[in-house]
Amino acid sequence: xxxxxxxxxxxxxxxxxxxxxxxxxxxxxxxxxxxxxxxxxxxxxxxxxxxxxxxxxxxxxxxxxxxxxxxxxxxxxxxxxxxxxxxxxxxxxxxxxxxxxxxxxxxxxxxxxxxxxxxxxxxxxxxxxxxxxxxxxxxxxxxxxxxxxxxxxxxxxxxxxxxxxxxxxxxxxxxxxxxxxxxxxxxxxxxxxxxxxxxxxxxxxxxxxxxxxxxxxxxxxxxxxxxxxxxxxxxxxxxxxxxxxxxxxxxxxxxxxxxxxxxxxxxxxxxxxxxxxxxxxxxxxxxxxxxxxxxxxxxxxxxxxxxxxxxxxxxxxxxxxxxxxxxxxxxxxxxxxxxxxxxxxxxxxxxxxxxxxxxxxxxxxxxxxxxxxxxxxxxxxxxxxxxxxxxxxxxxxxxxxxxxxxxxxxxxxxxxxxxxxxxxx
Amino acid sequence: xxxxxxxxxxxxxxxxxxxxxxxxxxxxxxxxxxxxxxxxxxxxxxxxxxxxxxxxxxxxxxxxxxxxxxxxxxxxxxxxxxxxxxxxxxxxxxxxxxxxxxxxxxxxxxxxxxxxxxxxxxxxxxxxxxxxxxx
Numbered sequence: 001x002x003x004x005x006x007x008x009x010x011x012x013x014x015x016x017x018x019x020x021x022x023x024x025x026x027x028x029x030x031x032x033x034x035x036x037x038x039x040x041x042x043x044x045x046x047x048x049x050x051x052x053x054x055x056x057x058x059x060x061x062x063x064x065x066x067x068x069x070x071x072x073x074x075x076x077x078x079x080x081x082x083x084x085x086x087x088x089x090x091x092x093x094x095x096x097x098x099x100x101x102x103x104x105x106x107x108x109x110x111x112x113x114x115x116x117x118x119x120x121x122x123x124x125x126x127x128x129x130x131x132x133x134x135x136x137x138x139x140x141x142x143x144x145x146x147x148x149x150x151x152x153x154x155x156x157x158x159x160x161x162x163x164x165x166x167x168x169x170x171x172x173x174x175x176x177x178x179x180x181x182x183x184x185x186x187x188x189x190x191x192x193x194x195x196x197x198x199x200x201x202x203x204x205x206x207x208x209x210x211x212x213x214x215x216x217x218x219x220x221x222x223x224x225x226x227x228x229x230x231x232x233x234x235x236x237x238x239x240x241x242x243x244x245x246x247x248x249x250x251x252x253x254x255x256x257x258x259x260x261x262x263x264x265x266x267x268x269x270x271x272x273x274x275x276x277x278x279x280x281x282x283x284x285x286x287x288x289x290x291x292x293x294x295x296x297x298x299x300x301x302x303x304x305x306x307x308x309x310x311x312x313x314x315x316x317x318x319x320x321x322x323x324x325x326x327x328x329x330x331x332x333x334x335x336x337x338x339x340x341x342x343x344x345x346x347x348x349x350x351x352x353x354x355x356x357x358x359x360x361x362x363x364x365x366x367x368x369x370x371x372x373x374x375x376x377x378x379x380x381x382x383x384x385x386x387x388x389x390x391x392x393x394x395x396x397x398x399x400x401x402x403x404x405x406x407x408x409x410x411x412x413x414x415x416x417x418x419x420x421x422x423x424x425x
Numbered sequence: 426x427x428x429x430x431x432x433x434x435x436x437x438x439x440x441x442x443x444x445x446x447x448x449x450x451x452x453x454x455x456x457x458x459x460x461x462x463x464x465x466x467x468x469x470x471x472x473x474x475x476x477x478x479x480x481x482x483x484x485x486x487x488x489x490x491x492x493x494x495x496x497x498x499x500x501x502x503x504x505x506x507x508x509x510x511x512x513x514x515x516x517x518x519x520x521x522x523x524x525x526x527x528x529x530x531x532x533x534x535x536x537x538x539x540x541x542x543x544x545x546x547x548x549x550x551x552x553x554x555x556x557x558x559x560x
Contacts, residue, residue: 214492214520214521217520217522217542218438218441218520218542219438219440221441221520221541221542221543222438222440222441222444222542222543224543225441225444225445225448225542225543225544225545226444228543228545228546229444229447229448232451232546261522264522268523
């Protein structure tokens with residue numbers, strides 16, 4: 001029998017209502033001790049209704065206008081854990097410590113003639129406390145007069161306990177989340193502080209190199225000047241050995257000067273990394289470079305071929321010039337003694353950005369040499385002049401805007417640099 | 426008679442001043458070589474000689490360093506220009522490798538040359554021939 005599943009008051013059919021109504025009348029009479037009134041003709045039907053009534057899992061009760069308990073089912077008895085007799089004889093105030101509160105709801109239903117649904121409340125029963133969800137509706141007689149309240153309750157203690165536990169768990173989770181969030185915030189702050197500190201140290205270091213290189217360069221210029229002067233003064237008066245001393249002094253001074261200048265180049269790259277991005281014509285940049293290294297090209301018989309699928313790139317002009325300058329001069333410096341250098345420079349569009357390719361027919365690199373290629377002051381070929389900062393500078397420029405540089409090479413044959421140019425937005 | 430009556434060396438590096446002075450003396454192109462350790466001192470020399478109008482020889486060539494304390498070379502050029510006292514050629518003589526230094530200083534009309542240290546006899550001769558042509 002599932003006629004009373006769900007919301008009792010909406011789900012129950014007229015059979016139950018009929019039973020409740022008739023028993024209400026009977027119970028009123030019983031309470032009023034007026035046995036002379038014959039209440040029900042169909043005793044058999046009444047018995048059937050009562051059995052159904054008692055089988056209901058919901059707690060069902062009827063209260064009169066004066067808050068007296070008139071009728072209840074088996075579930076009610078079970079819930080209250082006291083005998084039917086006690087239930088019938090005791091007043092609601094005796095049965096429920098908080099009867100007044102319930103009476104208030106009942107009066108509201110009676111006075112307004114409107115149901116009051118989903119009353120969630122804690123109920124104290126002998127030896128226990130339980131949670132009930134109760135619907136209360138006005139009960140009327142055949143004339144439509146309100147004669148009491150019909151109540152249907154479901155015990156929701158278990159649900160409530162779970163709900164409370166869930167709420168507690170949620171609260172705990174919320175607290176943990178907050179804690180986590182504040183820890184993340186704190187950590188982020190720390191990281192930002194460290195980052196600022198690193199930036200500051202980096203700037204300090206750059207400034208130090210910048211200042212140190214200037215301060216070192218002045219005395220070295222003086223030494224060189226004095227050597228010149230000394231050479232002039234001693235012209236024709238020195239021995240061959242003394243001449244060699246002076247020459248070696250000059251060589252050492254020159255090497256020192258070159259190192260200082262390279263150090264300056266590195267800090268100057270740092271200063272230009274923030275260069276404005278602009279439309280840069282590669283042919284123009286290349287012509288500039290060719291003019292600057294005219295003698296190097298002439299003396300080595302180098303050829304530069306270009307194929308620019310992308311002729312204009314969005315990149316800082318000083319930076320792109322520095323990249324091309326270093327890659328081209330490298331290709332010429334590390335040429336094969338067996339052939340004239342041929343450098344092929346090309347660009348093409350890729351999904352990630354513009355790819356700049358510089359390929360030579362020079363000395364080439366072994367896999368081990370390739371790994372050491374971009375390290376500052378690392379020179380791989382002793383017989384070739386260089387300070388080992390060119391490729392380091394290129395890598396720094398390229399990576400500062402999120403690009404990358406790769407190298408492919410075959411020892412004794414060729415080297416190809418592939419540079420992915422990305423412009424910072 | 427020498428090409429210049431008075432050359433003023435402006436540099437905080439005294440070794441550099443010593444070296445430059447020696448080269449000038451040896452090349453015999455100036456009657457007198459004066460030194461100033463920064464732009465402010467140099468400007469004082471220029472201002473005083475202009476004030477005294479003929480009592481004191483004014484420099485007819487200034488060899489100017491850029492990075493100096495108190496008043497650097499660029500500031501000296503600005504002050505000179507603003508005061509209209511610079512009726513002499515200036516040659517920048519510096520250890521700086523900053524391109525911007527060159528860009529900024531060579532914009533001044535009275536800056537006739539920009540040379541990197543070390544100063545040598547050959548460089549002095551180059552200045553001499555360049556200024557002779559200009560005049």
